[in-house]
Amino acid sequence: MKGFRSITLCGCVVLSMVAVGKAEVIWQENFEDVPCGELPEGWGSGCGCPYFGVDCDRSCEGERSLRLHGMLGGCCASLVSKLIHPDGVYLPEFTLEFMVDNATQDLSGCHPYRASLSMYATQCWGPGRSRDLLTVKEDGCLAGTTWEIIGCMTLDECHRIRIQYTRLDAATVRVRYWLDGEFLTEITTGAMESEVAVENDLVWFQWGAQEGTAWFDDVVMHDIYGDAVSLDIKPGSCPNPLNRRSYGVLPVSLVAGSSFDASGIDLATIQLSRADGIGGSVIPLEGPPGPHSVIADVATPFDGEPCDCHELEGDGILDLSMKFATQEVVEGLLLNELPSGAVVELVVTGMLLDGTPFEASDCVTIVPRESIMTIGPMSEPLSP
Ligand SMILES: [Ca+2]
Numbered sequence: 001m002k003g004f005r006s007i008t009l010c011g012c013v014v015l016s017m018v019a020v021g022k023a024e025v026i027w028q029e030n031f032e033d034v035p036c037g038e039l040p041e042g043w044g045s046g047c048g049c050p051y052f053g054v055d056c057d058r059s060c061e062g063e064r065s066l067r068l069h070g071m072l073g074g075c076c077a078s079l080v081s082k083l084i085h086p087d088g089v090y091l092p093e094f095t096l097e098f099m100v101d102n103a104t105q106d107l108s109g110c111h112p113y114r115a116s117l118s119m120y121a122t123q124c125w126g127p128g129r130s131r132d133l134l135t136v137k138e139d140g141c142l143a144g145t146t147w148e149i150i151g152c153m154t155l156d157e158c159h160r161i162r163i164q165y166t167r168l169d170a171a172t173v174r175v176r177y178w179l180d181g182e183f184l185t186e187i188t189t190g191a192m193e194s195e196v197a198v199e200n201d202l203v204w205f206q207w208g209a210q211e212g213t214a215w216f217d218d219v220v221m222h223d224i225y226g227d228a229v230s231l232d233i234k235p236g237s238c239p240n241p242l243n244r245r246s247y248g249v250l251p252v253s254l255v256a257g258s259s260f261d262a263s264g265i266d267l268a269t270i271q272l273s274r275a276d277g278i279g280g281s282v283i284p285l286e287g288p289p290g291p292h293s294v295i296a297d298v299a300t301p302f303d304g305e306p307c308d309c310h311e312l313e314g315d316g317i318l319d320l321s322m323k324f325a326t327q328e329v330v331e332g333l334l335l336n337e338l339p340s341g342a343v344v345e346l347v348v349t350g351m352l353l354d355g356t357p358f359e360a361s362d363c364v365t366i367v368p369r370e371s372i373m374t375i376g377p378m379s380e381p382l383s384p
């Protein structure tokens, strides 16, 4: 999927719905360049027990990760702080992804939890100054920001967590969670308000191991997918094979960011064409009878390289799910002229109901003819 070329403003008219960017990486850390036992620049003590540092012998990706250890049977968590935004400002919305690996020690201290992540008003721990985003319980189950259990993971293995934080308004916060690419849940709760800190003061992350050992790796902080729209051909599939002999349909989805309203797309303006400009364009099937476009949550935004993709399906945000007749695509876009195995970038263009134009692209791989036409000897009946 090609990320967020999204809404392209025509440059001549300032439209009411302002454009849409891509999801920018604000910072990321894989710990690979950090000396063993130390912390990356900008990561510091959260004033808990000082048992932390880069582990050069265990990682989720690459060779190094961040290891934290909270005192077993004690009340001393290991905490490492990092500004949520490098400028130290409060971010009303962000998406954070990281890998976490929890050890299996028996826990019996005064806070028997494993890895944790909180937002803090200050670099050091202090009562009434934090929002817990995620806490791993002793059995590997995950407590969300309101401490309800939102999912479970195995210990002694790396898992990928994605957390999307959105300040909906002054009084309300929404936090969405994914585990290993699967959407878990969303929690909407009140904005923090205490005598010593309010939600807007929460500018620090606090990575923790409350008790026992936890490793963090491959941390990526980006701004939210927001009002962007992107394209996913064959949601749930990566790569996206296109069989030129198929008389079926090609599922294509316009994938909505968290604040993009998929129902605001003007269906009559949708066209699918080749990014290289060769061939014409085709329009989605609009039954009944037969397949037609629906608003449904079938895909998750992806912000990687062009033609790269992921296999994630729904993320809790409604998308526009369309079907194109495969033979119309093959003929209309002259795909029969391409060699087997070719990777072709396709573009969907259209407009929102308010006239804002957009485009988004993703790629298909032409299924080799041989794999369709060849019938091997195994298919022949066995001789008696
Ligand atoms: Ca690493």
Ligand SMILES: [Ca+2]
Pocket (backbone or CB within 6 Å): 232, 233, 234, 235, 236, 237, 238, 239, 240, 309, 310
């Ligand atoms: Ca796909």
Ligand SMILES: [Ca+2]
Pocket (backbone or CB within 6 Å): 255, 256, 296, 297, 298, 299, 300, 301, 313, 314, 315, 316, 317, 318, 319
């Ligand atoms: Ca979606």
